[in-house]
Amino acid sequence: MAEFTMELNDEQKEVRDWLHGFAADVIRPAAAEWDEREETPWPVIQEAAKVGIYSLDFYAQQYFDPTGLGIPMAMEELFWGDAGIALSIVGTGLAAVGVLANGTEEQIGTWIPQMYGDANDVKVAAFCSSEPDAGSDVASMRTRAVYDEAKDEWVLNGTKTWATNGGIANVHVVVAVVDPELGSKGHASFIIPPGTEGLSQGQKFKKHGIRASHTAEVVLDNVRVPGSCLLGGKEKLDERLARAREKARQGGERVKNAAMATFEASRPAVGAMAVGTARAAYEVALDYATTREQFGRPIVDNQGVAFQLADMRTSIDAARLLVWRASWMAVNGKPFTAAEGSMSKLFASETAKKVTGQAIQILGGNGYTREYPVERMHRDAAIYTIFEGTSEIQRLVIARTLAGVPIR
Numbered sequence: 001m002a003e004f005t006m007e008l009n010d011e012q013k014e015v016r017d018w019l020h021g022f023a024a025d026v027i028r029p030a031a032a033e034w035d036e037r038e039e040t041p042w043p044v045i046q047e048a049a050k051v052g053i054y055s056l057d058f059y060a061q062q063y064f065d066p067t068g069l070g071i072p073m074a075m076e077e078l079f080w081g082d083a084g085i086a087l088s089i090v091g092t093g094l095a096a097v098g099v100l101a102n103g104t105e106e107q108i109g110t111w112i113p114q115m116y117g118d119a120n121d122v123k124v125a126a127f128c129s130s131e132p133d134a135g136s137d138v139a140s141m142r143t144r145a146v147y148d149e150a151k152d153e154w155v156l157n158g159t160k161t162w163a164t165n166g167g168i169a170n171v172h173v174v175v176a177v178v179d180p181e182l183g184s185k186g187h188a189s190f191i192i193p194p195g196t197e198g199l200s201q202g203q204k205f206k207k208h209g210i211r212a213s214h215t216a217e218v219v220l221d222n223v224r225v226p227g228s229c230l231l232g233g234k235e236k237l238d239e240r241l242a243r244a245r246e247k248a249r250q251g252g253e254r255v256k257n258a259a260m261a262t263f264e265a266s267r268p269a270v271g272a273m274a275v276g277t278a279r280a281a282y283e284v285a286l287d288y289a290t291t292r293e294q295f296g297r298p299i300v301d302n303q304g305v306a307f308q309l310a311d312m313r314t315s316i317d318a319a320r321l322l323v324w325r326a327s328w329m330a331v332n333g334k335p336f337t338a339a340e341g342s343m344s345k346l347f348a349s350e351t352a353k354k355v356t357g358q359a360i361q362i363l364g365g366n367g368y369t370r371e372y373p374v375e376r377m378h379r380d381a382a383i384y385t386i387f388e389g390t391s392e393i394q395r396l397v398i399a400r401t402l403a404g405v406p407i408r
């Protein structure tokens, strides 16, 4: 197990500087345009693919960094560039992780390359779990997958919503109910291959922020996929369902808590995205406060402004430390006895919302216009307290973990 460290090693610093260069030279200059266009920034994704930032290999390398700092460092730099564009670059990773976590070696080898495409023909993937009536309450999911044994096919019906890259993805990973009696343990994940009949994009959402990231409904109307598209395979599913039924008989709570542990490990990555956005806004505000003069002196000479900057920086550093700690715990298999993953996401996302608002205040009228980037960063930051579990859900998970009561 790697010791927890707050110091990046030389190799990590090199990767960080390389990512920062891409974020500063390619992502940030394109941010305002793609925010206004509210479209997927395909040319930027293609640039990322050309230099090796848009590939599973790159993220796998960061993920398996035993210090745990690889992923948070990468997320912070890319989202420092711009949250909407960065989500378009890393959003495919959500679906890829779904396949890596549950798929067989053959499924991983077949589908992940099709999720990314290549630098000449980039593709994206979507992970579709949320539904109109199943957001925080995942167990109330309704999309149904029924096995047609005669044809060895699964038939999926339902409507998914808020899917990042939904409908424009080459490969969709869809979570569906296979046994309604078992709540979230009766769910399974399916690959929907490119061009499958019955899958269509519903409404594309016009959003408050991260507008360069495509978010849409995905409608599944008698979608038929081969048996081989069930992630992990039928035998493993049957065994898992049998175990879940048995555990449910013994006392369902243990089943639910096991599911929560998975989220603990992935939440620090979202915290790191929030740190990136917060740091970007803080840097703009610091620069502005030292150059903008009113009453014959830079506005930072007023304690009211200076103290805000001190608080902003303190919160950002504290958020990063929580994120790094949780990432290190996840990679090294340390149990999240105080829901440290949720803590990091909660604190970092609330920090991003607050700091970007403070940045607008420090820039005054300019901060409120689209001439300066903090207005966009503030709109972008609002997503962090919503997706991958809202702040209320994080608090609920932390409180219940501390109290030792079941998470429902």
Ligand SMILES: Cc1cc2nc3c(=O)[nH]c(=O)nc-3n(C[C@H](O)[C@H](O)[C@H](O)COP(=O)(O)OP(=O)(O)OC[C@H]3O[C@@H](n4cnc5c(N)ncnc54)[C@H](O)[C@@H]3O)c2cc1C
Pocket: 094, 127, 128, 129, 130, 132, 134, 135, 136, 137, 161, 162, 163, 164, 165, 207, 210, 215, 383, 386, 387, 388, 389, 390, 391, 392, 393, 396
């Ligand atoms: C831009 C964007 C991208 C997304 N991308 C994806 C994606 O790629 N794939 C995917 O599957 N999903 C995605 N989501 C969905 C996202 O994960 C959900 O929006 C989120 O889980 C919250 O669910 P909800 O919107 O239904 O809110 P609800 O669950 O309806 O919550 C509404 C409010 O009630 C509060 N609340 C709910 N239950 C409790 C409780 N028990 N205690 C206290 N407060 C509670 C919430 O905190 C929130 O404030 C995305 C969402 C957005 C906006």
